[in-house]
Amino acid sequence: METLKIGIVGAGFVANFHCKAITQVRNMEVAGVTALQGAEALSAFVKENGLGTGTVYPDVGAMAPHVDAIAIYVPNFARIETMEQIVEAVKQGAQLKGVICEKPLGRNVMEARRLVELADEANLRTAYFENQIFMKPIQAQLAQLAPQQATMGPLVLTRSAEEHAGPHEPWFWDPTRQGGGVLCDMGCHSIAVGWYALTPLGKPPMFLEPVSISADCALLKWGLPKWRQKLLDERGVDYTKTPAEDFTTGMVTYRNPETGQLVKAQFTDSWMFEKQGLRLFMDGMGPGYAFEVNTLASSLQIFIGDEAAEATADAETALEKSTASRGLLAVQHNEADLYGYTDENEDAARAFLAGRDAMLSWRYGLEITKLVMAGYMAAERKQTIDLTDPAIQTELETFVPLIQQGKGAEMLYGTPEPVH
Numbered sequence: 001m002e003t004l005k006i007g008i009v010g011a012g013f014v015a016n017f018h019c020k021a022i023t024q025v026r027n028m029e030v031a032g033v034t035a036l037q038g039a040e041a042l043s044a045f046v047k048e049n050g051l052g053t054g055t056v057y058p059d060v061g062a063m064a065p066h067v068d069a070i071a072i073y074v075p076n077f078a079r080i081e082t083m084e085q086i087v088e089a090v091k092q093g094a095q096l097k098g099v100i101c102e103k104p105l106g107r108n109v110m111e112a113r114r115l116v117e118l119a120d121e122a123n124l125r126t127a128y129f130e131n132q133i134f135m136k137p138i139q140a141q142l143a144q145l146a147p148q149q150a151t152m153g154p155l156v157l158t159r160s161a162e163e164h165a166g167p168h169e170p171w172f173w174d175p176t177r178q179g180g181g182v183l184c185d186m187g188c189h190s191i192a193v194g195w196y197a198l199t200p201l202g203k204p205p206m207f208l209e210p211v212s213i214s215a216d217c218a219l220l221k222w223g224l225p226k227w228r229q230k231l232l233d234e235r236g237v238d239y240t241k242t243p244a245e246d247f248t249t250g251m252v253t254y255r256n257p258e259t260g261q262l263v264k265a266q267f268t269d270s271w272m273f274e275k276q277g278l279r280l281f282m283d284g285m286g287p288g289y290a291f292e293v294n295t296l297a298s299s300l301q302i303f304i305g306d307e308a309a310e311a312t313a314d315a316e317t318a319l320e321k322s323t324a325s326r327g328l329l330a331v332q333h334n335e336a337d338l339y340g341y342t343d344e345n346e347d348a349a350r351a352f353l354a355g356r357d358a359m360l361s362w363r364y365g366l367e368i369t370k371l372v373m374a375g376y377m378a379a380e381r382k383q384t385i386d387l388t389d390p391a392i393q394t395e396l397e398t399f400v401p402l403i404q405q406g407k408g409a410e411m412l413y414g415t416p417e418p419v420h
Helices: 013-023 039-047 060-066 076-091 107-121 137-146 146-152 182-198 225-235 341-351 362-381 388-396 410-414
Strands: 004-009 029-034 071-072 098-102 124-129 157-163 209-218 246-254 262-270 279-286 289-294 300-304 327-331
Touching: 004 013, 004 060, 004 300, 013 300, 013 341, 029 225, 029 262, 029 341, 060 076, 060 146, 071 076, 071 362, 098 300, 098 341, 107 146, 107 362, 124 341, 124 362, 124 388, 137 146, 137 182, 146 279, 157 182, 157 362, 182 209, 182 246, 182 262, 182 279, 182 300, 209 410, 246 289, 300 362
Parallel strands: 004 029, 004 071, 071 098, 098 124, 157 262
Antiparallel strands: 157 279, 209 246, 246 262, 279 289, 300 327
């Protein structure tokens, strides 16, 4: 079997999670790693699990000639610089088949469009990694409900949520580096999977046309004095000065261009979810049928009493973003596969080896970024945004949310300074 040799840029949480997924992918191997920190540890994992040579390189330029494709898993603020290095490597002779970028494609439309332009400049195939679309429960419900779609019509309403107690790394909490708060971080997931689940069978991911979006952003838990201080002490981020939203909810309306039918996708995302750990929840309603996905409804549960809890080494071995190490706990034995990471890597490998874009290209990622920015615009203006208005589309091209600019205090606190 032909395999795709990838080089990974970055060695943080998401790079490690993808490598766990690749242990289950037959047509991909990790041939190189380059990162400012953590490259040796990630390389060791790659070698220990037989995923490839995992050679550590000093930079992208040194790695590119030895791999077939490059996966960009660096923080959001470093994406363009990394892609510019990849393009330069191609100009210097690197024979790359494609490039992968973890969500979101950009912190705003300007950045996302620049990444698309750079990929075009280097004539590279692209894969935008939105794992939730590849989740086996999502794909299984589509297959199981195909006869109902065919006879009754497509879904008309979806609701999607991703919720946990907060990100791993300090830069995620900093809206000027991450691009915002939970709407940028996780809203991109929920908006994407809602759009996808509504799409009629056999149609491309961007078939349904976005018509309008409404959204609300709030700072509920992490704006309270105790939690602001905890964030400052542990993450070095000061939410009295540059806060970001820890809760968002909204609604996107889409139009079927063939029938004119309007359908809706509701999204809710939170960094203040006080249950066992990460929860992905999706459901959908069609005429006479429905589906529901809840990743906390595990087939495995364990109970740990108070005394035994002292021996628990790492609660996250049971569940990503776990908030507890005792009591009745949900355990997901294969999160990388459950959340769709395995299948999106397999899809990218098949696509690049065949000389084409993955199922989700960077142009799709650009459209998701545009919807996220429209969500921020709706929240700032406290109004529904008409996505069919050419003037709005033009404005979105250069729109940078106040929260992303580090100017979100008045919007989130209701005053220029937080209430003490």
